[in-house]
Amino acid sequence: MxxxxxxxxxxxxxxxxxxxxxxxxxxxxxxxxxxxxxxxxxxxxxxxxxxxxxxxxxxxxxxxxxxLGAIFGKLMADSGSARTIAEWFTNTMGARHAIAAVVFACGVLTYGGVSLFVVAFAVYPIGNELFRRSHTPKRLLPAALALGSFTFTMTAFPGTPAIQNAIPMPYFNTTPFAAPVFGTLAGLGMLVFGTLWLNRRRARAAAAGEGYGSHGATDADAQEERASRPSMWLAMVPVLAVIALNALFTYLVIPWMDTSYLAQEDYGSAEIGAASVNRLRGN
Known part of the structure; x- marks a missing residue:
């Protein structure tokens, strides 16, 4: 019971x-x-x-x-940076690779520290329009969003700032970049085989005569003006900064710090491994 x-x-x-x-x-x-x-x-x-x-x-x-993750996600959304990155991938890869474009756009954003909920809402209208133009069944769009946001950048790729990577750190005495070889291989497996499977479903749907479906067109620019968004390279600066600062603090700043004071009773007689999880997004 x-x-x-x-x-x-x-x-x-x-x-x-x-x-x-x-x-x-x-x-x-x-x-x-x-x-x-x-x-x-x-x-x-x-x-x-x-x-x-x-x-x-x-x-x-x-x-x-x-x-801090919510603040960072809000900043990326309100500044238009998340939308800029998503549009760059969809425009660069084109309708022929609609599924892969959505997956890569979501993956880059979530690996850069943007909340998966922000990513889903930022990429959805663009992916929706791309799926319509490429005659890809709309029912596959949630799967593409989930593959890019909830899998390899959440649990596998080393250095991801996702909480699923951070929470086990104090218990296993690891860093955000633990198991770099196995994590990368696992992440690539999720990315490659997941994308191949979705494209296979798309091909089977096309063979059966199924297209986008009877859904209205979506204006990808309805929510915000294109002129107010930053350029692609400026939009990538916060994403790259999260990854770089994460590595900097993990391998250089924290190890060089004198953290012996944590052993004092006033600070809970803690060790740096148990306390360092709280600085992952705070660097």
Whole structure:
């Protein structure tokens, strides 16, 4: 029954959050629901002595990642840099490689530290128009967005600033660039085979006579004026800066710092490996 409660709580969390209910309200309520299904546990004590301390510990460790990542994503979106990078890939690769263009655009942005949610909203209208012009089924667009945003740059490529790469660091005593060979090979495998699979689905759809579908055309420039956006090379500066500064702080600045003071009781008797995760996006 406990597992049923966990799966039910997660399913309700995804569904209700998608319906627009604030996750700050959903999280504690659904945690209590999971406790009820577990049986034999005092609900109020589990909430106050287990759930809330665990939530507080998580926020203390990773709040800088979420905050600075959100600020960086907002900056890239509002400045038009994310849109500029996405359009450059789609215009350069063209309609013939519509799927690969969307995947590469999303991959470059997320590897540069832009939130995957910002990337999805920035690339979608451009990818939508590119899919329409290339007669690619629109149903494949979410898969292309997911492949570029949620896979190789989130979990595999070394140096990615994604939280999925940062959270394990203090537990495994690693850096953001851990396992560079295996991480690169795994990331390339996701990228290459994922793109090949989507193109195969596109070819099968074309053979069956399926095209873009009966969807209205999307104006890729409807949300912002092209003249207000930076050039491609200027738009890439923040992305490259995140990668370069991440490597600089990982291999030079942090190792050279005198962090012996962390062993003091006032600073939690911590080690640099446990504290360094909080500087990944804060460099």
């Amino acid at each position: 406990g597992l049923i409660g966990i799966f039910l709580s997660l399913a309700l969390l995804m569904y209700l959050a998608y319906r627009g209910i604030n996750v700050l309200i959903l999280a504690p309520l659904l945690a209590l629901l999971a406790t009820v299904f577990a049986g034999g546990l005092p609900i109020l004590a589990t909430y106050t002595q287990v759930f809330m301390p665990a939530l507080g510990d998580y926020l203390v460790k990773f709040f800088p990642l979420f905050l």
